[in-house]
Amino acid sequence: MNGVVIVGSGQAAAQLAISLRQGGYAGAIRMIGDEPYPPYQRPPLSKAFLKDRPSEETLYLRPAAFWKDRDVVLETGTAVAAVDVARKRVTLAGGVEHAYGTLVFATGTRARDLPLPGVKLAGVYSLRKIDDVRRLRPAFDRAKRVVIVGGGYIGLEVAAVMRQEGRDAVVVEAEDRVMKRVAGETVSQFYQTLHRGRGVDIRLGARLGSIEGEGRASGAALASGERIAADLVLVATGARANDDLAAAAGLECKDGIVVDDFARASAPDVYAIGDCARFFSHRYGRAIRLECVQNAIDQAKAAADAILGKPKTYDPVPWFWSDQYEVKLQITGLLDGYDAAETVGNPADGKFSVDYRKSGRLIAVDAINDGRAHMLGRRRIAADLPEAVRA
Ligand SMILES: Cc1cc2nc3c(=O)[nH]c(=O)nc-3n(C[C@H](O)[C@H](O)[C@H](O)COP(=O)(O)OP(=O)(O)OC[C@H]3O[C@@H](n4cnc5c(N)ncnc54)[C@H](O)[C@@H]3O)c2cc1C
DSSP states (O other): OOOEEEEOOSHHHHHHHHHHHHTTOOSOEEEEOSSSSSSBOOGGGGTHHHHHOOOGGGGBSSOHHHHHHTTEEEEOSOOEEEEETTTTEEEETTSOEEEOSEEEEOOOEEEOOOOSTTTTSBTEEOOSSHHHHHHHHHHHHHOSEEEEEOOSHHHHHHHHHHHHTTOEEEEEOSSSSTTTTTSOHHHHHHHHHHHHHTTOEEETTOOEEEEEOSSBOOEEEETTSOEEEOSEEEEOOOEEEOOHHHHHTTOOBSSSEEOOTTSBOSSTTEEEOGGGEEEEETTTTEEEOOOSHHHHHHHHHHHHHHHTTOOOOOOOOOEEEEEETTEEEEEEEOOTTOOEEEEEEEGGGTEEEEEEEETTEEEEEEEESOHHHHHHHHHHHHHHSOOSOOO
């Protein structure tokens, strides 16, 4: 056998290698990542790492030596360019081939393209990886005013850092409220009040028309015709799955590599885990693709179990967090389609939670500065939406 080859070296890839070794897997493990760093955690990139500038090593999930000690071959700065599922081989960008017994895609996501004039100008950035922060940080240091396109959690986390550093921040959001994709109305209102109170200029229902500038971004033009001057523009309009490689190899993909309850993709001995995978949630009754650390870790564990011959259905209650100023948001479950929302506590106190129900069943809980409500929420949702399928 030719062992396990993992494409990608992020959160999910790291967990898979760890879980395989912990589970007694003695074969070869090769982890191939196109970034020049050992596996690291991304969440601090828009939070403490951006603000406090600790060394990159603080982001590493394990010290670099850990992988060697566990006999995991880590190839960094190396992209996998092609996969041949019939011959069970991967080809690296330089042409080198590796055979595999089991192949795992852990390729994550990339910033979604924004097909608008000016997005390729100097001074326009996105924020997904360490190298983005390396470029962004000096630009932020020179900037007095920053336009952030997208009022999702990454855009808002960066806006919070900007205000804490005394820079002007304008958030341009096309929807009628911030974080609409992940949070309910009361929570969006709370964050709009919080940010505006700290001096962020939030524009709702505002569509970006173009980014303006002669060679370098000097501001944003809204579809309404309004112009907002800025020293730099951060585009934070979401991510799309890195599934092109898998699609080119003939695997079924639908904004994500389609996998079953055990993280198995549509070819023998091929798996996909983490942000790049789309799977059926029996709890929620639909196919989902999650972008959170919980999923990267837990789906990697599920894939390891399956590779080790002990498959267990992966059907999580997803959870996620965001840090903005001194406020911690913890989101459990998926709220879309809710028909009733109940707020517990008072948003004005800065500590509250919201229960979301659909046909009487608890489907999601947002908790603001309330870790207890979050932990309870996870258990309550699991009880109300039990796993439908077991191995
Ligand atoms: C700024 C930011 C803040 C975040 N904050 C939070 C948070 O607060 N809470 C939370 O739960 N989640 C957060 N997330 C999401 C979380 O980081 C991801 O869900 C998690 O990293 C997913 O892990 P992954 O291994 O699937 O993908 P990733 O960690 O993205 O790793 C995928 C890796 O594969 C590499 N790759 C892709 N294609 C190839 C190829 N062909 N060859 C080789 N390598 C390849 C990529 O470059 C990347 O290094 C945040 C993400 C970002 C970007």
